[in-house]
Amino acid sequence: MINLDNVAFAYDNKYILKDINLIENNPVIIGLWGRNGSGKTTLMKLLSGLEHPTSGTVHVDGEIPYNNIEAMNHVAFMQEDHPYSDLWNVNDALNYASNFNDKWDQALADQLIEIFQLPRKKKIRKFSKGMKTMLTIAIGLASKAPVTIFDEPSNGLDAHMRKQFYDILLDSFEEDPRVILLSTHHIEEVEPLCEKIAIIDNNTLLTYQDTESLKTRGVHLSGTSDAVNAIAEQYTISEERKLGKQLNVMIDAPYTEALKQEAFSHGVSIEKAPFQDYLVNLTKKEAKLHAHA
DSSP, X not given: OEEEEXXXXXXXXXXXXXXXXXXEOSOEEXXXXXXXXXXXXXXXXHHHTSSOOSEEEEEETTBOOTTOGGGGGTEEEEOTTOOOOTTOOHHHHHHHHHTTOTTOOHHHHHHHHHHTTOOXXXXXXXXXXXXXXXXXXXXXXXXXXXXXXXXXXXXXOOHHHHHHHHHHHXXXXXXXXXXXXXXXXXXXXXXXXXXXXXXXXXXXXXXXXXXXXXXXXXXXXXEEHHXXXXXXXXXXXXXXXXXXXXXXXXXXXXXXXXXXXXXXHTTOEEEEOOHHXXXXXXXXXXXXXXXXX
């Protein structure tokens, strides 16, 4: 469904993305995470055909998306600040979207508009941020495009509406499995939805793997410097704080029973790092690589 082969994109001779290789042929909900400026938005534009790669090839559902009207039936890109005409109301936006999606589900669109309680005849330009987000969600899900991309889909939504969105997203995916890509800064919030996670860092794809595997990584160690270093020297240290003779670090390692036993034997405190903290530290340029075991 998605195939990026050695993709690079440059603007004014500066590479925004490089060496991107990603293949996904199965229906799956993917979390896309990266720091600001890492290249996430450019990647989504390449997948949706809004940009053309400088080198390499992009295929979405077997189609090259750039400058290809047929590909519009295969991919839906719902941007964070999705462009709507100042003249449109909800009905106008739904009618327009239905013209570009062969699998458009009008019944689902109507259902979502009712659930989100959006006024159909009010101009979209007068909507709040949250109301615009809900309309964008409704269109993206009702498109039923084989590849559906949401950029920061929970922005502007309160906790209740976010939960509603996530429940509806899962129901829609179970009913009509496809690739759904969620680009977000709040990875811990969407992580329960995502079977896989792609991390963009330093303008390339740092990793693409199963969420459950990635979630096991990131461990806090705390103790005397000598004791902590005896364990941490085997791994990448992504965070380090020294307080007198006490050393606190985060290491890029799976939180396993064997590691817990090793920490216990050295008198070192150990705990699993929050997932978001692990990802933030994983993409720090100053992460320090020690000798691997």
